[in-house]
Amino acid sequence: MTAYVHATYEIETSLPLQQAAEILAGEQSTGTFVRVERETDDVRARFAAQVASLDELPLTGSAPLPGAVGDPALRRRARLVIRYPLDNFGPSIPNLLAAVAGNLFEIKELAAIRLVDLDLPAEFAVRYPGPRFGLSGTRLLMNAPSGVMLGTIIKPSIGLAPHELAEVVDELATAGIDFIKDDELQGNGPSSPLEERVRAVMPVLKRHADRTGKMPMYAFNITDDIDRLEANHDLVVAAGGTCVMACINMVGLSGLEYLARRAEVPIHGHRAMFGSIGRSDQVGIAFRAWQKLARLSGADHLHTNGISNKFYESDEQVLAAISDVREPLLGTIPTVPVLSSGQWAGLAHATHAATGTSDLLVLSGGGVHGHPDGPAGGVASMREAWASAERGETLDEAYASSSALRRAAERFGAYRGAHG
Amino acid sequence: MTAYVHATYEIETSLPLQQAAEILAGEQSTGTFVRVERETDDVRARFAAQVASLDELPLTGSAPLPGAVGDPALRRRARLVIRYPLDNFGPSIPNLLAAVAGNLFEIKELAAIRLVDLDLPAEFAVRYPGPRFGLSGTRLLMNAPSGVMLGTIIKPSIGLAPHELAEVVDELATAGIDFIKDDELQGNGPSSPLEERVRAVMPVLKRHADRTGKMPMYAFNITDDIDRLEANHDLVVAAGGTCVMACINMVGLSGLEYLARRAEVPIHGHRAMFGSIGRSDQVGIAFRAWQKLARLSGADHLHTNGISNKFYESDEQVLAAISDVREPLLGTIPTVPVLSSGQWAGLAHATHAATGTSDLLVLSGGGVHGHPDGPAGGVASMREAWASAERGETLDEAYASSSALRRAAERFGAYRGAHG
Numbered sequence: 001m002t003a004y005v006h007a008t009y010e011i012e013t014s015l016p017l018q019q020a021a022e023i024l025a026g027e028q029s030t031g032t033f034v035r036v037e038r039e040t041d042d043v044r045a046r047f048a049a050q051v052a053s054l055d056e057l058p059l060t061g062s063a064p065l066p067g068a069v070g071d072p073a074l075r076r077r078a079r080l081v082i083r084y085p086l087d088n089f090g091p092s093i094p095n096l097l098a099a100v101a102g103n104l105f106e107i108k109e110l111a112a113i114r115l116v117d118l119d120l121p122a123e124f125a126v127r128y129p130g131p132r133f134g135l136s137g138t139r140l141l142m143n144a145p146s147g148v149m150l151g152t153i154i155k156p157s158i159g160l161a162p163h164e165l166a167e168v169v170d171e172l173a174t175a176g177i178d179f180i181k182d183d184e185l186q187g188n189g190p191s192s193p194l195e196e197r198v199r200a201v202m203p204v205l206k207r208h209a210d211r212t213g214k215m216p217m218y219a220f221n222i223t224d225d226i227d228r229l230e231a232n233h234d235l236v237v238a239a240g241g242t243c244v245m246a247c248i249n250m251v252g253l254s255g256l257e258y259l260a261r262r263a264e265v266p267i268h269g270h271r272a273m274f275g276s277i278g279r280s281d282q283v284g285i286a287f288r289a290w291q292k293l294a295r296l297s298g299a300d301h302l303h304t305n306g307i308s309n310k311f312y313e314s315d316e317q318v319l320a321a322i323s324d325v326r327e328p329l330l331g332t333i334p335t336v337p338v339l340s341s342g343q344w345a346g347l348a349h350a351t352h353a354a355t356g357t358s359d360l361l362v363l364s365g366g367g368v369h370g371h372p373d374g375p376a377g378g379v380a381s382m383r384e385a386w387a388s389a390e391r392g393e394t395l396d397e398a399y400a401s402s403s404a405l406r407r408a409a410e411r412f413g414a415y416r417g418a419h420g
Numbered sequence: 421m422t423a424y425v426h427a428t429y430e431i432e433t434s435l436p437l438q439q440a441a442e443i444l445a446g447e448q449s450t451g452t453f454v455r456v457e458r459e460t461d462d463v464r465a466r467f468a469a470q471v472a473s474l475d476e477l478p479l480t481g482s483a484p485l486p487g488a489v490g491d492p493a494l495r496r497r498a499r500l501v502i503r504y505p506l507d508n509f510g511p512s513i514p515n516l517l518a519a520v521a522g523n524l525f526e527i528k529e530l531a532a533i534r535l536v537d538l539d540l541p542a543e544f545a546v547r548y549p550g551p552r553f554g555l556s557g558t559r560l561l562m563n564a565p566s567g568v569m570l571g572t573i574i575k576p577s578i579g580l581a582p583h584e585l586a587e588v589v590d591e592l593a594t595a596g597i598d599f600i601k602d603d604e605l606q607g608n609g610p611s612s613p614l615e616e617r618v619r620a621v622m623p624v625l626k627r628h629a630d631r632t633g634k635m636p637m638y639a640f641n642i643t644d645d646i647d648r649l650e651a652n653h654d655l656v657v658a659a660g661g662t663c664v665m666a667c668i669n670m671v672g673l674s675g676l677e678y679l680a681r682r683a684e685v686p687i688h689g690h691r692a693m694f695g696s697i698g699r700s701d702q703v704g705i706a707f708r709a710w711q712k713l714a715r716l717s718g719a720d721h722l723h724t725n726g727i728s729n730k731f732y733e734s735d736e737q738v739l740a741a742i743s744d745v746r747e748p749l750l751g752t753i754p755t756v757p758v759l760s761s762g763q764w765a766g767l768a769h770a771t772h773a774a775t776g777t778s779d780l781l782v783l784s785g786g787g788v789h790g791h792p793d794g795p796a797g798g799v800a801s802m803r804e805a806w807a808s809a810e811r812g813e814t815l816d817e818a819y820a821s822s823s824a825l826r827r828a829a830e831r832f833g834a835y836r837g838a839h840g
Contacts, residue, residue, distance in 0.1 A: 028605065029577070029578065029605065030576045030577060030578060030579055036575045036576060036786065036789040036790050037789065037794070038575075038576060038580060038584055038588070039575070039576040039579075043576055043579035043580075044579075046579060046611075047576075047578050047579040047611070061483075062483050063481075063482050063483040065699055065700060065732065066699060066700070066701050066732060067699070067731070067732025067733060067734065068732065086609070087609055087610050087611040088578050088605065088607075088609055088611065089605070089607045089608075089609045090607065090608060090609035090610055092607055092608065092609075092644055092645060093645070093670075094607070094643050094644055094645065094667065094670035094671055094675075095607030095608065095609065095643060095644065095670070097667075097669070097670045097693060098604045098605055098607065098643065098667050098670055098692050098693075099605055101693050101696065102604055102605070102667070102670075102692035102693050103604070103692050103693075103695070103731070104695075105693065105694075105695025105696045105699055106694075106695035106699065106725075106731035106732050106733070107730075107731065107732070108730065108731055108732045113695075155456045155459070156450045156456060156458060156459040156463055156467075157449070157450060158449065158450060158467050158508050159450055159459075159463035159464075159466060159467040160458060160463075164458055168458070184518045184522055184523070185448065185449065185508065185509070185518055185519055185522070187508075187509045187510065187512055187514070187515030187518065188510060188512065188515065189506070189507055189508055189509045189510035189512075189515065190507050190510055191466075191467070191507040191508065223514050223515060223518065224512055224514055224515065225512060225513070225514065225674055225677055225678070226646055226674045226675065226677065226678040227678060227681065247514065247517075247518050247522070249517070250513075250514035250515070250517045250518055250522075250674070251514055251672060251674050252671060252672020252673070252674050252675055253672070254645055254646045254670070254671050254672050254674075254675045255514075255646065255672055255674045255675065257645055257646065258645070258646040258647060261647065272518050272522035272523050273517060273518075273521050273522050273523075273525065274525075274526075275523070275524075275525025275526040275533075275703065276521065276525045276697045276703060276704045276705060277696045277697055277704070279485055279486060279487070279525055279526065279703050280485060280486070280700050280702065280703050280704075281486050282700065283695065283696060283699050283700050284696045284697070284700075284704075285696060305526075310527075310528065311487070311523070311526035311527065311528055312485065312486060312487025312488065312526050312527070312528045313487060313526070314487065366456065369456040369457065370456050374457070
């Protein structure tokens with residue numbers, strides 16, 4: 001039986017919708033601008049992509065993409081599903097992308113063209129086994145068998161000397177945090193080489209592990225050229241580290257997959273630069289489609305943003321993203337959604353209520369480091385607020401019982417979308 | 421002396437422009453939403469990104485990005501340059517991207533945010549030597565010491581059996597073409613494995629080389645997972661092939677760089693999927709910035725589209741892209757601009773006049789395969805039209821002297837932007 005990939009798009013066009021859909025299907029399979037010799041009916045029957053469904057949508061009022069042709073008065077919007085024979089490209093994510101997300105973004109007859117979902121056949125999970133550690137491996141390594149996983153980002157993002165970094169990590173570990181990560185801006189530059197960070201951080205973590213039986217998971221940012229990824233990973237693992245972070249868009253889905261095949265610890269998948277393909281509603285790739293490829297490529301943790309964040313996404317979009325990451329995918333083990341950006345203790349109840357789960361890694365940067373009582377207060381506020389939410393209490397009840405939360409609210413309570 | 425990266429952006433915002441620029445600079449260096457301990461003045465002085473210049477631009481009338489906040493009546497547009505200390509990330513393209521093209525696309529205070537140019541210090545060229553073969557290596561390998569390089573794409577894009585592929589290549593080689601490439605949709609799927617294509621194509625090319633002393637360069641599409649790129653490349657080289665093609669956005673800039681370090685033949689860099697980040701004028705990365713990274717990462721050939729193409733770009737944009745690729749870059753050797761999409765012989769004079777060069781690889785797919793007299797006529801029409809343009813003749817003079825061009829015009833003369 002032939003397997004197929006179904007790709008869902010939203011388009012706008014001034015052409016009749018069916019015609020535009022067929023142009024898209026043709027451009028991405030057997031077509032060229034003139035029919036050529038050997039493009040037989042048999043070739044078309046076996047290899048042509050087909051329009052599987054087409055449903056008109058209301059126009060959104062967004063401006064047409066630059067270069068779009070056609071009478072603006074005729075413009076209509078539709079959601080369409082194109083069916084691609086898997087045999088055209090095989091279960092290879094790079095070759096899949098050339099078909100479902102290649103030149104089509106440049107088609108001038110399309111005033112909007114956005115890949116919003118992908119339905120992949122099981123062959124992809126055979127070739128790409130997905131996360132190796134996922135939720136259960138992460139909980140095991142951080143000794144956090146239940147409840148939300150609480151983390152933070154090193155702040156300031158860049159500029160700390162190794163001994164200062166060690167101090168910050170010591171404070172956070174003392175406060176009982178589960179997870180710490182490098183900022184995505186903290187690479188492997190001369191001002192703070194990865195090797196020095198590892199040497200500064202790991203003894204601190206081990207000392208706490210000896211004391212408490214629990215070592216916070218530290219995600220060292222190992223993002224770099226492909227030929228350096230493995231060495232960077234090995235450096236972390238050799239020092240006893242339990243997590244590496246990769247900026248997925250910077251190393252590419254292919255770089256992530258390369259790393260995942262070699263990873264002996266979970267990969268914390270950062271989504272920086274996703275906005276360049278994801279933010280417009282007229283062009284690009286929606287998070288729902290993209291996160292499937294990131295999970296198949298091996299992301300154990302995947303950033304989704306959190307509610308009331310400082311970025312462009314609405315709470316509705318964030319909650320959909322969390323739900324997308326938690327949705328089963330071709331038998332792969334669960335990836336951990338990572339909530340970040342503007343997160344602080346006062347958001348625990350709303351987040352827990354809206355997601356209905358504690359299988360989340362919640363990162364609070366400023367909300368931990370900027371707490372009036374310092375990181376210890378910040379971690380306590382997060383821990384107490386989430387414990388209250390998980391017990392089914394109201395936010396008011398949490399405020400009544402947690403002084404750390406009340407202190408957090410003094411600084412962050414009015415915070416709604418301010419920036420920095 | 422400290423080195424810096426200068427990144428140029430176009431933004432729109434309802435905030436005062438200087439304030440928005442500083443938010444961007446802060447988000448991408450030392451900032452968080454609250455000032456934290458250890459974010460000292462010294463840290464800021466050494467590591468903070470700075471607004472180097474800011475020039476207001478007229479509004480374009482494009483709609484604000486989704487999630488943009490602020491009073492629409494206050495919205496203004498500006499071009500700004502941010503200066504990043506190289507020490508923050510070092511000369512690593514993935515880590516550079518996290519700074520100059522990371523979370524900033526998601527900032528809600530920005531109603532447009534587009535990276536339009538990058539000015540990189542020499543340290544990048546030390547780490548990334550750029551193309552290994554470039555223009556001169558390509559001319560040498562295809563035995564085309566001067567004049568435009570003429571190529572085509574295998575059509576139909578997918579679906580040919582190996583013996584049919586061999587027939588098509590034979591026709592094209594007989595017609596004296598310089599260059600042939602797989603379509604970007606032709607990966608390594610079960611219907612046409614790379615190994616079978618190599619086995620079908622190379623004997624044909626060698627037979628022509630023995631006959632004429634000139635072997636057309638065939639760019640086999642080796643796009644695939646990182647761990648397969650090298651084996652795919654080796655398979656082509658072992659069979660005597662002289663070029664490999666990679667879809668840069670599918671393997672990532674990092675994948676391209678990984679391949680370039682190992683490549684024994686030129687890399688034909690396809691730009692499929694570029695539209696997902698490049699087409700919007702409100703978000704993403706402009707070709708001018710992106711092509712610098714692709715060249716540093718080792719693209720020997722780089723697609724720019726051609727004039728009168730079937731995609732969204734205007735001739736002005738295409739000519740700027742060709743000029744960008746030909747501009748010197750940190751001492752790297754020249755990358756060959758690849759003109760494609762809707763190209764046929766009738767465009768030779770306009771292209772030559774507008775670019776002022778023959779150091780171009782011009783690909784004509786339908787224009788060769790769909791010529792009324794078949795590929796032989798298609799290649800002859802391209803060759804004769806370009807030779808005429810290079811002699812300084814007018815298009816009318818070419819029509820008078822070239823029957824192949826006149827025959828091409830019977831089919832493509834009225835073609836302006838039709839699709840397929």
